[in-house]
Amino acid sequence: MKVAIINGSPKLRESASQLLAEAVQKKLGNQTECAICSPIGPEGSEILKKIEGANALVFVFPLYIDGLPSHLLRFLDESLQDISDKASGAMVYSIVNNGFFEGRQNAVAFEIMRNFADKAGLKWGQGIGVGGGGMLRSVGIGRGPLKKVGNTLDLLSKNIINARSAQNYTVDPDFPRALYIAVAHLSWRASARKNKVNSKQMLVKP
Numbered sequence: 051m052k053v054a055i056i057n058g059s060p061k062l063r064e065s066a067s068q069l070l071a072e073a074v075q076k077k078l079g080n081q082t083e084c085a086i087c088s089p090i091g092p093e094g095s096e097i098l099k100k101i102e103g104a105n106a107l108v109f110v111f112p113l114y115i116d117g118l119p120s121h122l123l124r125f126l127d128e129s130l131q132d133i134s135d136k137a138s139g140a141m142v143y144s145i146v147n148n149g150f151f152e153g154r155q156n157a158v159a160f161e162i163m164r165n166f167a168d169k170a171g172l173k174w175g176q177g178i179g180v181g182g183g184g185m186l187r188s189v190g191i192g193r194g195p196l197k198k199v200g201n202t203l204d205l206l207s208k209n210i211i212n213a214r215s216a217q218n219y220t221v222d223p224d225f226p227r228a229l230y231i232a233v234a235h236l237s238w239r240a241s242a243r244k245n246k247v248n249s250k251q252m253l254v255k256p
C-alpha cells in the first residue's frame with residue numbers, strides 16, 4: 051500500500067503539521083510505503099511524482115482563517131486533474147491543526163477537503179481536527195496533555211491501512227483552556243517585544 055502525506059504548512063521548518071505528519075508516518079511505517087511531501091520548498095515540484103499511485107492521500111495542514119493556507123488551496127485547485135489521474139481511487143484523509151484551543155474549529159476545513167475529494171473523484175476518508183496547535187511542538191504528540199491526540203492518530207492510521215471511511219473527529223488538549231490562552235498571550239507579548247512592538251502598537255488596526 052502506498053500513502054502520500056502532504057504537509058500543507060507554509061513553514062518549511064518547525065511546523066506543527068510536520069510533527070503530525072511524522073507521527074502518522076511512524077504509525078504507518080511498517081505496513082505501508084509512506085512518504086511526506088510538500089507543494090512548496092526544494093522538492094515542491096516533485097510532489098505529483100510522490101502522489102502517483104498512492105492508495106491514500108493524507109493532507110496535514112494548519113487552519114488559516116477557518117480555511118486552508120492559500121498555497122495549499124492553489125495547489126489543490128491547479129492540480130485537481132493531475133491528482134485525480136495520478137492517485138485515482140485513493141482515499142483522502144485530512145489532519146488539520148489550529149491555534150485556538152478547540153479542535154472543532156476545523157469543521158469547515160473538513161468540508162473544503164471533502165469537496166475537493168468529491169471534485170477529484172476520490173473517496174473521502176476522515177477529517178481529524180487538533181486544537182491547541184501551539185502546544186504540539188512543546189509537549190510532544192502522545193505525551194501528557196497530548197495523549198488523546200496520539201490515540202486519535204492511532205485510530206486514523208488503522209482507518210488508513212484498512213481504507214476505511216469514518217466520522218470526522220476533533221480533539222482538544224487535556225489542559226486547562228484558560229491556562230493555554232494565558233500562555234499564548236505571554237508568548238505573543240514576548241515575540242512583540244523581540245520585534246520592538248509595544249502593546250499599544252499591537253492593537254492598531256491596519
Ligand SMILES: Cc1cc2nc3c(=O)[nH]c(=O)nc-3n(C[C@H](O)[C@H](O)[C@H](O)COP(=O)(O)O)c2cc1C
Nearest residue numbers: 059065066067112113114115116147148149150183
Ligand atoms: C494567517 C493565519 C491564520 C490563522 N487562522 C486561524 C484560525 O482561523 N483559527 C485558528 O484556530 N488558528 C488559526 N491560525 C493559527 C494556526 O492554525 C496555528 O498556529 C497552527 O498550529 C500552525 O500550524 P503549522 O505550525 O503546522 O503551520 C492562523 C495562523 C495564521 C498564520
